[in-house]
Amino acid sequence: MTDTQRANTITEVKNKLFVESIKGLLLMNGGGAVALAAWLQAVWEKEWSLPMLEWHLWGMGSFGFGVFAAGVSSVARFLVFYHPKTLNPRENPVWWVQVVASVLSIIAFGVAVILIVKGGFAALACKQAI
Numbered sequence: 096m097t098d099t100q101r102a103n104t105i106t107e108v109k110n111k112l113f114v115e116s117i118k119g120l121l122l123m124n125g126g127g128a129v130a131l132a133a134w135l136q137a138v139w140e141k142e143w144s145l146p147m148l149e150w151h152l153w154g155m156g157s158f159g160f161g162v163f164a165a166g167v168s169s170v171a172r173f174l175v176f177y178h179p180k181t182l183n184p185r186e187n188p189v190w191w192v193q194v195v196a197s198v199l200s201i202i203a204f205g206v207a208v209i210l211i212v213k214g215g216f217a218a219l220a221c222k223q224a225i
Contacts, residue, residue, distance in 0.1 A: 113193075117169045120200040124161030127207060131155050143222040150214025154207040161203030168196035 096104075135151055138144040171193035180187040 113172055116197065117165055117172060120165035120168065120197060120204075121162060123204050124158045124165060124200060124207075127204065128155055128158035128162065131158065131207075131211065144218050146221045147214030147218035150210050150217060154210035154214065157203045157207035157210060161200045161207065164196045164200035164203060168193050168200060171196060 131151060131154060135148070135155070139148070171189050175181065175184070175187060175189045175193060178187045178189050184190040
């Protein structure tokens, strides 16, 4: 295997990893938003759920932001290859946009989970009081 073939193989593998990671970000945040929406419609009218609704709506917003950030990451990943500094990723500003968007998507997922759990504990305290 020549150096060029090796470099091309490494590039292909890295690109597949990036694409799969973006799919994972979309699945995490999008799946969380869908599951939370289904949960909210099931408990919206319940009296004990009132303390958690605001927390869960903020969680839904966080999931939505995570999906948006994953989309930005996907578009930026595509545009990275059209920048003149494609071969030097750390000098490529679009590469940095892709990295930051991916990190923000992961953070949004974590924040959403924390908000949902916080809301669940608020509802649990209310349900025990009833």
